[in-house]
Amino acid sequence: xxxxxxxxxxxxxxxxxxxxxxxxxxxxxxxxxxxxxxxxxxxxxxxxxxxxxxxxxxxxxxxxxxxxxxxxxxxxxxxxxxxxxxxxxxxxxxxxxxxxxxxxxxxxxxxxxxxxxxxxxxxxxxxxxxxxxxxxxxxxxxxxxxxxxxxxxxxxxxxxxxxxxxxxxxxxxxxxxxxxxxxxxxxxxxxxxxxxxxxxxxxxxxxxxxxxxxxxxxxxxxxxxxxxxxxxxxxxxxxxxxxxxxxxxxxxxxxxxxxxxxxxxxxxxxxxxxxxxxxxxxxxxxxxxxxxxxxxxxxxxxxxxxxxxxxxxxxxxxxxxxxxxxxxxxxxxxxxxxxxxxxxxxxxxxxxxxxxxxxxxxxxxxxxxxxxxxxxxxxxxxxxxxxxxxxxxxxxxxxxxxxxxxxxxxxxxxxxxxxxxxxxxxxxxxxxxxxxxxxxxxxxxxxxxxxxxxxxxxxxxxxxxxxxxxxxxxxxxxxxxxxxxxxxxxxxxxxxxxxxxxxxxxxxxxxxxxxxxxxxxxxxxxxxxxxxxxxxxxxxx
Numbered sequence: 001x002x003x004x005x006x007x008x009x010x011x012x013x014x015x016x017x018x019x020x021x022x023x024x025x026x027x028x029x030x031x032x033x034x035x036x037x038x039x040x041x042x043x044x045x046x047x048x049x050x051x052x053x054x055x056x057x058x059x060x061x062x063x064x065x066x067x068x069x070x071x072x073x074x075x076x077x078x079x080x081x082x083x084x085x086x087x088x089x090x091x092x093x094x095x096x097x098x099x100x101x102x103x104x105x106x107x108x109x110x111x112x113x114x115x116x117x118x119x120x121x122x123x124x125x126x127x128x129x130x131x132x133x134x135x136x137x138x139x140x141x142x143x144x145x146x147x148x149x150x151x152x153x154x155x156x157x158x159x160x161x162x163x164x165x166x167x168x169x170x171x172x173x174x175x176x177x178x179x180x181x182x183x184x185x186x187x188x189x190x191x192x193x194x195x196x197x198x199x200x201x202x203x204x205x206x207x208x209x210x211x212x213x214x215x216x217x218x219x220x221x222x223x224x225x226x227x228x229x230x231x232x233x234x235x236x237x238x239x240x241x242x243x244x245x246x247x248x249x250x251x252x253x254x255x256x257x258x259x260x261x262x263x264x265x266x267x268x269x270x271x272x273x274x275x276x277x278x279x280x281x282x283x284x285x286x287x288x289x290x291x292x293x294x295x296x297x298x299x300x301x302x303x304x305x306x307x308x309x310x311x312x313x314x315x316x317x318x319x320x321x322x323x324x325x326x327x328x329x330x331x332x333x334x335x336x337x338x339x340x341x342x343x344x345x346x347x348x349x350x351x352x353x354x355x356x357x358x359x360x361x362x363x364x365x366x367x368x369x370x371x372x373x374x375x376x377x378x379x380x381x382x383x384x385x386x387x388x389x390x391x392x393x394x395x396x397x398x399x400x401x402x403x404x405x406x407x408x409x410x411x412x413x414x415x416x417x418x419x420x421x422x423x424x425x426x427x428x429x430x431x432x433x434x435x436x437x438x439x440x441x442x443x444x445x446x447x448x449x450x451x452x453x454x455x456x457x458x459x460x461x462x463x464x465x466x467x468x469x470x471x472x473x474x475x476x477x478x479x480x481x482x483x484x485x486x487x488x489x490x491x492x493x494x495x496x497x498x499x500x501x502x503x504x505x506x507x508x509x510x511x512x513x514x515x516x517x518x519x520x521x522x523x524x525x526x527x528x529x530x531x532x533x534x535x536x537x538x539x540x541x
Contacts, residue, residue, distance in 0.1 A: 037157040038180040044153035045181035046188030053192040061270045067531045072135030080144040084151025092159035098224030105217035111146040113210035116203035268356040287334040295334030310476035330383035331401030335367045393426045399433040407534045418457040430482045441472040443537040445519040452520035464508040
């Protein structure tokens with residue numbers, strides 16, 4: 001009886017082995033099969049990285065392009081990859097044939113193609129979640145399942161490659177498939193960061209990726225399933241309907257609102273230029289980077305829109321750097337402040353440093369940058385790197401760079417950065433920094449820490465608030481710092497006409513006795529929790 005059972009068991013495993021043998025023979029031999037499997041591992045590895053990197057651009061408009069968005073995205077993707085490895089190994093032990101590989105590729109393709117169709121509904125429904133839990137939830141819904149299925153391809157391919165040598169070269173099989181998958185991840189990473197995101201709409205990136213996966217799945221059906229070889233339409237029926245529906249859903253996407261005159265996705269931001277009616281039949285043009293407004297102008301006018309009242313604080317340069325000849329803005333936004341400063345100082349020149357080259361282009365096309373040719377020098381570079389390599393010194397350094405919601409890039413708010421700024425100032429030069437925060441109260445820790453860190457480098461500072469009557473509110477705060485006495489008392493004692501703009505500007509001065517530094521931390525390159533602190537305030541904690 002035991003012999004019969006063993007024979008029966010052997011007989012049950014024979015069909016799978018026969019299918020694999022038939023597939024190897026009909027596909028042109030072991031070399032061809034190995035090539036197909038390595039290609040599948042390569043493409044799956046690349047697709048995971050494309051989904052991850054392009055996925056950040058899906059999430060950033062809602063949660064900001066911050067450490068928390070990346071942390072939630074990477075963490076969920078890693079969990080899905082781990083799950084996929086187990087799933088692939090489990091399926092490979094139960095049914096190690098090429099049809100199952102084609103099924104995995106088909107499902108991966110379909111779910112990748114559906115991302116553009118689903119993303120608007122998903123991020124809108126989850127958009128009110130905070131900057132910590134929101135990226136985790138949105139990543140789980142949009143990207144976790146395709147990531148899991150794509151990760152299952154590699155262990156499944158290891159099993160099939162090993163069967164080609166009758167399990168005599170398991171190590172070589174695992175190594176070759178792992179190498180192919182890793183190389184695919186490298187290519188997917190470089191392609192997404194350097195080519196796809198800067199030059200293609202997000203929906204096209206997902207559609208192209210899903211299309212490549214679907215094409216490979218279709219080849220698998222045609223090459224390794226006898227019934228599809230005799231009836232190719234069956235293979236098409238297995239793949240094409242779902243693929244077509246995914247493509248149509250992705251292409252439908254979301255229509256741009258009528259007031260959006262330009263939109264572009266870059267590696268750094270989703271950029272939108274928005275136009276809205278303004279008083280007197282005029283038009284207000286606003287620059288959005290992800291979820292935040294980065295400034296605006298009135299079309300055909302030098303007047304500062306009331307909605308962007310904080311932009312008038314460039315005038316602090318008139319009070320504290322009256323002999324300005326050369327300055328630099330770190331972060332240009334909609335270029336309203338540097339352009340207004342150049343209007344006030346006809347002989348001055350300004351460098352304006354923006355990390356995203358697309359913001360420089362948009363400044364030329366929509367925000368009058370070319371009208372200041374020869375005096376305004378837009379530069380696409382990281383602000384800290386630019387200062388480190390810059391020639392000469394400045395009378396004014398104006399820090400106005402942001403990454404994400406109310407978050408200054410961490411490397412631009414440390415003691416080492418402020419020391420670099422100090423080294424780039426002329427004698428008598430001043431540093432002005434714009435911070436979106438509350439100056440007092442439980443949510444003031446970011447401002448307090450910035451002021452305390454600046455105090456480590458510059459012995460003289462003064463603070464101006466856009467809403468000085470409500471110091472517990474989050475608002476735009478401007479820290480003026482220098483190595484010389486700023487003589488703020490002399491400015492306050494001057495006799496001004498009631499409508500003098502300098503008097504209105506000085507009304508925002510916050511006396512030191514109103515400031516509390518009990519929550520302050522000194523930020524350094526070694527320890528700098530600014531993103532954590534911003535996220536904590538945004539969550540109300």
